[in-house]
Amino acid sequence: MSGLMAPQATASLSIWLKYLEELHTSAIDLGLDRVKAVGQKAELLKPAPCVITVAGTNGKGSTCAMLEAILIEAGYKVGVYSSPHLVRYNERVRINNQELDDSEHTKAFASVEAARGDISLSLFEFGTLSALTLFKTHQVDVVVLEVGLGGRLDATNIVDHDVSVITSLAIDHVDWLGDNIDVIGYEKAGIFRSGKPAICGQPHPPATVPAHADDIGAELYQVGYQFEYQIEDNHWNWQCGAFDLTQLPLPNLPLPNAATALMALGAAELDISEENIINGLKKAQLPGRMQRVSEQPLIIMDVAHNPHSAEYFANQLSKIKQKEGKNKIHAVVAMLHDKDIASTIAAMRDTVDDWYPASLTGPRAATAEEILQHLPANCVGFDKPESAFDQALTQAGEDDMVIVFGSFYTVGQITSHLS
Known part of the structure; x- marks a missing residue:
């Protein structure tokens, strides 16, 4: 057990973050045993009626932002967890596209601190559990979780999510995930769930992605097969089977991620109209992306x-x-x-x-x-x-x-x- 003295719930956010940085031996410590044990104890593994988890080498943030914008247009109360932040830690947790006050974060940190006992948590693990605590406290309808690193062993993967998304696959984070695209595909596909929709927005992914979906019985929706899209002048079209959306506005964020987000929403079977989609695509934006x-x-x-x-x-x-x-x-x-x-x-x-x-x-x-x-x-x-x-x-x-x-x-x- 760490010899550090935990701050009070009323301590400043900067004091808490300094404590969390010193609490664990490494900033990144892949593995689910410790974080899942605390998550189960605090009853955080299903923080909302619907949870969508988004993994990928690139495009995670913009996909989450478009999911968020469309869901808000449809009247849902939406919690988004993303990382890293650009300027302030508070950017990592949004509820209906709004950041929360420092005091809400420190209260959530104190709650996780009480639940962890002598279990050591990395900063990211602690932050993930804190975000789940905030979503549960605010009783959101839908949670959108952005995977931090990889997928299979990322702290977000303790959650019982309803839809899994892979946005793209490329070689990155070599020190942690290696430089083998098949291995990277397997790590990202580690968020798939048996009997649940698994969306892949990467054209021609490594064979490990569909193979893992098949092995565990996930319902794979692969771009170019189960869904597709085309760009035409100043608009674009999207299809999944017999279902078509036409004359959609071009978003401010990458179009492949918009197409992937629409498939995720369709697979989640939420009540969303075409007007919600159009308005959400027009409004979605994300700092630091174009x-x-x-x-x-x-x-x-x-x-x-x-x-x-x-x-x-x-x-x-x-x-x-x-x-x-x-x-x-x-x-x-x-x-x-x-x-x-x-x-x-x-x-x-x-x-x-x-x-x-x-x-x-x-x-x-x-x-x-x-x-x-x-x-x-x-x-x-x-x-x-x-x-x-x-x-x-x-x-x-x-x-x-x-x-x-x-x-x-x-x-x-x-x-x-x-x-």
């Missing part, structure tokens, strides 16, 4: 931090540049050293004109020098993203674009810098 924060120059921030997400980001930027007649693209980039820096930069290289690499801080941070190894020889590094951003703004003309990407930390620091 987020426009200024127009002259155009500033766009995105948490793209691996080759798959960077490729999508580059493609969207090229469309914006052509459509809106923009000139140069100035890129502020800072990353974590355990990411595939070389391939992520390579995915952006043909799109970006001028680079402003910066160092992050912390044990996983990459330095500007590490990023410079993959950039043109004339580039200069900066000691922090804020300095790189200020220099990019100085160099950018009003018809240029300044982009910020590479990590949640990078976007979070610039978000704070601009506020």
Whole structure:
């Protein structure tokens, strides 16, 4: 048992978070035994009548945001748990798209602390149980859980959920999940449940995904087979069997994730109208995902931090540049050293004109020098993203674009810098 003294429920959120960071030996500790034992004791394994769990390499956050927006339009009380946050811990728990006060989080932390006894929990495990506590306290109708890492051994997987979703599959988190796409597919598919719908929005997933669904008797809905979608000019269409939705508005978030979200909602058999879907798609947005924060120059921030997400980001930027007649693209980039820096930069290289690499801080941070190894020889590094951003703004003309990407930390620091 830890020798640390737990804070009072009335202590500040910062004091609680410092306590939770010091409580366990490692920030990431994959495995369900400890967290499930506490979850069972606190009766948190079914926090709402309907629970949708979303895993995937990229696209989890935007899929959750679209599920949330459509469900709210349909009149449901919706709880969303997501991670990591950009600026404030409170971003991780939303109820009807609203953050909660610090005091609600600290009360929930105190509740989990009382339930855990001498069981050690990582910060993420503690935070997950706290979120479930908040959803149960607020009596939400639907909970949307974003998986933190992998799926099978992630703390969110203790929950008795009704629909499982995989948004995309690519190699990431190599230190924890390895670099074998079949293994990664198996880890993500670990959230599937016997006899329950399992949605896969990744075209042509590794064989381990349908194989695991078949092994446990999950009802697999695979894009390109059980459901599909097409884009046409300024709208898109979606089909599942004989059910069609046509003339849907293009969302502000990636279309493949919108199609996957619609399948998840259909499989959940909730009472949702076509009007709810249309209005939800129009309203759904998420900070740090193709987020426009200024127009002259155009500033766009995105948490793209691996080759798959960077490729999508580059493609969207090229469309914006052509459509809106923009000139140069100035890129502020800072990353974590355990990411595939070389391939992520390579995915952006043909799109970006001028680079402003910066160092992050912390044990996983990459330095500007590490990023410079993959950039043109004339580039200069900066000691922090804020300095790189200020220099990019100085160099950018009003018809240029300044982009910020590479990590949640990078976007979070610039978000704070601009506020």
